[in-house]
Amino acid sequence: MMELIQANRCFDGEQRIYTFNSKSLKGQAKFGIFLPHQALMGQPCPALFYLAGLTCTEETFAIKAHAQRLAAQLGLILISPDTSPRGEQVAAGDSWDIGQGAGFYINATQAPWAEHYQMESFIADELYAVVTQSFPLQADAIGIFGHSMGGHGALTLAFKYPEKFKSVSAFAPICAPSQCPWGEKAFSNYLGVDQAEWKKHDATALVQSKGALFQEILIDQGAKDQFYSQLNPALFKQACAAAGQSLTLREHAGYDHGYYFIQTFMDDHLQFHSVQLDA
């Protein structure tokens, strides 16, 4: 049973937060959802999952990404899950880039993480089912996007479940987690030392193995991103080119890694998805 824990009128729609007892995460899970006026009236609407980055929660997107205004105009539902399992019973990490707030959108296979850290199943199966059953989502018009760790999540879940996600974009995604410190730390903890396993959860490796699956992918990247060395957009670009996967990768002078960058290009992403989902 879902429980509504917050609801705020916003641009003639509603920004809400729900919690429910998640089987995959074995505990309470929260997610945010923006329902445009059309959805409140019961009209089927295209929808986007937004996956947030390290340290973020289900509220980050709703407060900081400035997406509701245009989503209301376009009639888009926006779903923003939390970034990991939470709670006292859930293993915590030794720092902000592992453990709670840092689920990396994969299913952990290693102790102590495997017990609760099943974020891939949570997003792509459980939450996907919950929202499509509970709200008027247009089933063939669901896209996914995200930021940083959540950009990695969006790209990898899109390539793993192209039948579920029709469009994909990202802000400053971790494009090749097998080849950067954040990803190496998360993957060795959650998946163990076998790097063949890592490649199943690495956007660059997935494009190489699966080939072109989307009409187009949009990525925005700040040129002054303080975490640029973790992100490797050039490797993903190279892999897309080799696979024939159309990619628009824009690098923006002066912009950094944060939400002031994201809000600047949010409208472009919503327009991009709206066109792709309508096609």
Added chain:
Amino acid sequence: MMELIQANRCFDGEQRIYTFNSKSLKGQAKFGIFLPHQALMGQPCPALFYLAGLTCTEETFAIKAHAQRLAAQLGLILISPDTSPRGEQVAAGDSWDIGQGAGFYINATQAPWAEHYQMESFIADELYAVVTQSFPLQADAIGIFGHSMGGHGALTLAFKYPEKFKSVSAFAPICAPSQCPWGEKAFSNYLGVDQAEWKKHDATALVQSKGALFQEILIDQGAKDQFYSQLNPALFKQACAAAGQSLTLREHAGYDHGYYFIQTFMDDHLQFHSVQLDA
């Protein structure tokens, strides 16, 4: 000497936070400022002071109000001061509606507050001088707006300093602080028991005593505002009508007191000020 403590590229402009040693507050004071591209190029721009509500800081507006996109288009500078003096040496209150985070934009006359709580002088004199000297503000095109306690601050400072603020608007302002629990607590602490003194800092009383000073005032109010009983928009409307002060007071069904309400109507306020400041 101002010190830049944060700068983020945003909509081709910059969202910044500065700190400086304030004479009025006797301590370090922070403020946020959004400089649109035009201002970064040195071009004189109209500007708005935004005064935030109880518990907020200089960052609240920049993160939650979603104003930068249209401000960038309109070429508006946005200045968002902190809501009170801060620090260990500054008197703290017994709860969130008094003391730090609750300066009420007045000059306190009573101990222990008078030593640092001089927010009226800080905003209208000191910070006003700092920003007009340091950034390319168009001197005859400066407006003021705010939310809740900051809506009270915007309305009262506009009526006290009409030569400094050419336009004024507010979201869910405390319209008659002399007649509501928040205002009674703040004014009796900061100003003492003499209610004649309170009237000098009460928007409704100021319209009555000063008469019509602005071409128009815009106020947006949520009908589901959880603090409605503290706000008294009807008293302000009545005073404006009696004084011949033109007022657009809009009540919006379903909206509450928070920033999801504010972001919904932010564009209307920026457009309103842009027109008034250009006149």
